[in-house]
Amino acid sequence: MSQAVHPQPSLSSADVFADRHVGPDREELQRILDLIGVSDLEDLASRVVPSSIADPAHDNGLQSLPPASSEVQALAELAELASQNTVATSMIGLGYYGTHTPAVLRRSIIENPAWYTAYTPYQPEISQGRLEALLNFQTMVSDLTGMDVANASMLDESTAAAEAMTLLRRATKNRSPRFVVDADVFPQTMAVIATRAEPLGIEVVCADLTEGLPEGEFFGVLMQVPGASGRVVDIAPIVAAAHERGALVAVGADLLALTVVAAPGEQGADVCFGTTQRFGVPMGFGGPHAGYLSVRSAYARSMPGRLVGVSKDADDNLAYRLSLQTREQHIRREKATSNICTAQVLLAVLAAMYASYHGPNGLRAIAERVHAMAMILADRLAAGGLRVVHANVFDTILVHVPGGAQDVVAAAKRDANINLRLVDADHVAVACDETTTVEHIAAVAAAFGQSCDRGWATTVPAVAPARSSEYLTHPAFGRYHTETAMLRYLRRLSDKDIALDRSMIPLGSCTMKLNAAAEMEPITWPEFAGLHPFAPTVDVRGMRTLITRLETWLADITGYDRISLQPNAGSQGEYAGLLAIRGYHLARGDVRRDVCLIPSSAHGTNAASAVMAGMRVVVVNCRANGDVDTADLKEKIATHAEELAAIMITYPSTHGVFEHEVREICSAVHDAGGQVYVDGANLNALVGVARPGHFGGDVSHLNLHKTFCIPHGGGGPGVGPIGVREHLAPFLPGHPLASDLPGSATISGAPYGSASILPITYAYIVMMGAEGLRRATLTAIASANYIARRLADHFPILYTGDSGWVAHECILDLRPITKATGVTVDDVAKRLADFGFHAPTMSFPVSGTLMVEPTESENLDEIDAFCDAMIAIRGEIDAVAAGVWPVEDNPLRGAPHTAECLVGEWDHPYTREQAAYPNGRPSVGARDKVWPSVRRIDGVYGDRNLVCSCPPISAFSEA
The missing domain is CATH 3.40.640.10 (Type I PLP-dependent aspartate aminotransferase-like (Major domain))
Known part of the structure; x- marks a missing residue:
C-alpha cells in the first residue's frame, strides 16, 4: 500500500529489526561488496539476477506489505491477534x-x-x-x-x-x-x-x-x-x-x-x-x-x-x-x-x-x-x-x-x-x-x-x-x-x-538463518498454543486473521494468486502441488498426462513426490555448467508431448546458480500442455528480487522453516505451504472438518497444518518490511559470492552463472583434491568440527562436493572465520599431498578429536595440539573451542548391526 495510507513509523536505528537480523553491518557489507567487485546491493542484483526475471525494487510484490515494525510493535500486534482467540x-x-x-x-x-x-x-x-x-x-x-x-x-x-x-x-x-x-x-x-x-x-x-x-x-x-x-x-x-x-x-x-x-x-x-x-x-x-x-x-x-x-x-x-x-x-x-x-x-x-x-x-x-x-x-x-x-x-x-x-x-x-x-x-x-x-x-x-x-x-x-x-x-x-x-x-x-x-551452520539449500527470539516468543502464548484445530470459528478469529494475512503476503511475495498453509513439511508441499497439477489435468480430461520431467540435479524428494502423486519420472540431463540441458529438455518434451503433466525445477538451481533460460524452460513446457512446478527450496535468493509466479511457475512450495525463519528444530518442525496460480486454486488441499477449505485432497491431519508456528513467519515479515526482505535476499547472495571468491584459489567452485556469479550458495569441488591426495569430503567435514563449525552440505547435489550457504544473518567475522578454517584445512591437505602426513593418519582422517582421545598414549604423526587446536590455542576474543563428544562414527557397522532403541547400561561399560 502507498506511503500515504501507511506512513512509515518513526523507528530509531536501535529499533530497526532488519539491522539485527542481517549480519553484516554497513562497513562489513562494503568490504564484502569491494571483494566481489560491485558498488552496492542493487548493482549486485543487476549483475546476478537475470534481467528476464528480475523485479525492480519499486515493483517486486512487496509493496502491499505493511511498513517495517519494531520488535515491540510486532509483538503488540501479535498480542492483539492472540486476544481475539478464545482458549x-x-x-x-x-x-x-x-x-x-x-x-x-x-x-x-x-x-x-x-x-x-x-x-x-x-x-x-x-x-x-x-x-x-x-x-x-x-x-x-x-x-x-x-x-x-x-x-x-x-x-x-x-x-x-x-x-x-x-x-x-x-x-x-x-x-x-x-x-x-x-x-x-x-x-x-x-x-x-x-x-x-x-x-x-x-x-x-x-x-x-x-x-x-x-x-x-x-x-x-x-x-x-x-x-x-x-x-x-x-x-x-x-x-x-x-x-x-x-x-x-x-x-x-x-x-x-x-x-x-x-x-x-x-x-x-x-x-x-x-x-x-x-x-x-x-x-x-x-x-x-x-x-x-x-x-x-x-x-x-x-x-x-x-x-x-x-x-x-x-x-x-x-x-x-x-x-x-x-x-x-x-x-x-x-x-x-x-x-x-x-x-x-x-x-x-x-x-x-x-x-x-x-x-x-x-x-x-x-x-x-x-x-x-x-x-x-x-x-x-x-x-x-x-x-x-x-x-x-x-x-x-x-x-x-x-x-x-x-x-x-x-x-x-x-x-x-x-x-x-x-x-x-x-x-x-x-x-x-x-x-x-x-x-x-x-x-x-x-x-x-x-x-x-x-x-x-x-x-x-x-x-x-x-x-x-x-x-x-x-x-x-x-x-x-x-x-x-x-x-x-x-x-x-x-x-x-x-x-x-x-x-x-553453512548448509547449502537449507538456509540456516537467525530465528529471532521476538519471532519465537508468541508460539508458547496460550492464546495460540491452546487452540484445538477443530475449535468453533468464533474461538479462533485472531488465528484466522493471522492466517489470512500471511496467505496474502506470501502470495504477493511469490507472485501467485492463492496459498495453502496445510502442508506441514516441504515434502508435503511438493506432494500437494503435484496433486493440484494432477487434479487440473484430470478435470480437463487429460487422463494421459502423467509424465513429470525432473532435472538430474534435483533434490531427491522431487522424484519421490512425483511417484507418490501417480506420475512417471523422466530425468532431464544437465549441462557441464550445471544448467538444465535445454536440448535434452526439448527432446524429452517432444517424446512425451501428449503425456506431459509437469516439470519440477528448483530456482535458483540446486547447483546454486540463476539459470538464464528459466523463462524459456517454462514456456516450452506450457506450450506442450504441461504445468511448471518451481521448488521453493532456494526462495531465500528470490524474495523481493524475482517471483516464481511471474516468471513461469504454476505452483511452488515454500519452506517457511528456511526462508521465513521458522527454526529447523534439529530436523523439524517445518511448514511447506504451496502457492498456485488461479487455475490451480480449485485443487488446493481441503479438509473434512473445515468447510472453508473445499478442496478434495487432504494433505495433513489439521486444516492449517502446523499453525502454532505461523506467528514466527508473521513476525519476520512484519518486522523486516519490504525493504528489509529485499536487503536480506541480496545480502545472502553477496555473502555467498564473497565465500566463493575467498575460497576459489583453494577449492574449485563447481558451478557459476554465465557471468561467473553464484546465487545464494556455492559448491566447492573436492573431487580432484580427493583424487590427488586421498583426502575425502568426509575428512573435511569432520575436521571442521575441530574448528568449531558444522559442515556444509556433503555430496549433494554432486557426490564429493561441499555446498555452502552462509545466509544473510552471519556477520563478516563469522564468515571469515569459516573461510579461514577452510583455507587452513586446505593447508593440511597440501601437507598430506606433500607426504608430511600419511593419507591414513593425519589431522583430517583422525577428525574429529575428542578431549578423551588426547589423553594417554599418542602415536600419530601430528601433535595433540594440531589435533585439538588447528587455529592455535584460543586467545581472548577468539572462538570458543567446541569439543566433539565422540570420534568419527562407523556408519557401516551401524547399518549392519541395526540397534534402534536405548542400549542397556551394560553396553556402555562393555564398550
Missing part, C-alpha cells in the same frame, strides 16, 4: 488433547535455541545430544506399542497412517489393491489415507471391523485404539483373522492409553502409528506434533523417515547416528517409497522428555486419572437416563441424545466455555485429558441436564484388554524425575551439539 476448555478429542507442558521442558527445550536452532543430525559426531534424545523417543514408542523398532518421528498422526498403509503394501506378498480401514478411524486420518491411496491405485474399503472383515482379498487392515467414538476393542481376533487371510495390520494407538490398555504389538499388530501430542505438546491449532511409526523388526529396513541407530566411533565407544535408509529418497529417487526427508525432532524430544520426567508410574497415573474422569461422567449421565453408547472406553464417551445434540454442545459452550464434539444430531462425544478437572465434569453433566453434585462416587472399571507388561524400564525413564536432574540432563545433551547458538 476454551477443549473436550473435542479426535487426536488433539489438552496437556500440561512441564515448565522445565518448555523453557529448556521449546524456548531454548540450543535445541530449536539445531539442524538435522547428518553430522552425528556433533549431534549426539539430539540423537540420544531421539533414541529415547524411539524406545518410548517401541515400549508402549509393544513393537520392535520405532522411527525418530513422523509429521503427524494422519500422514503416519498413510505411510503405514504404503509400508504394508510394500511388505506383503499379497498383490490385492484393496486396503481395509475401520469406520471408527479419525475422519482426518481417513481423508489423508484416501488422498494418498488414489494416485497409487489403492482401493480403500471402509468397514466396521467389529462386525468382521469384508469379503474378498485385501493386502492390509488399519484400525484405531481407541477409535474416534472412544470405543476400545480387543484387536487380537481381528488381527488374527486378517493374518489368516494373508493381510498385514496397522493399528493407530494412543500412547497414553497404552499405559493401561494392552499393547498392539502384543496382540499381533504388524505396524503401529499415532501421535505423541498429548505427551506435553500443546494442541497449537493443529501442530506441530510428533507422529510416530513403529514396526516389527522384519519391516525395520522398510520404514520411511528417519531412524536413529547405535554404532561405534573410532575409539570403539558407543555412538548414535542416523541409519542409511533415512535418506532413501536421495539415494533411490524415483524408486523411493516415501518422500519423507524430515521429522518433528523438536516435538519428539519434548515428548520423550515428558515421558522421562513422569516415568512409567507417572504416565500410568495420568492415564488412570483421565480414564476415571471419563468413567465418572459416563456413570453420572447413565444414572440420569442417558445412553452412553460404548461401555469399554479410555478417555472419550459417546452419548446418545435423540435430537438434542446441538443443544448440549451449545449449553456447554455458553455456560462453561467448554467445547464438546457434535457427532450428529443425536450424538455428542466428550473427550477427557490430562487437564480435565472435576469441575469440568460437573459442567459437562449440567450441559446434558444432569445434576452438578460433585460428591459423586463410582467404581472405575478398568479398560479392557488391560496391559500387564512392563514399559519404559530403561534408566532414561527413571533418572530424571526431579527438575534439577532434568534440566542438567537437557543441558548435558545440548552441550554435545552444534546449533546456531554456537556457530554458523
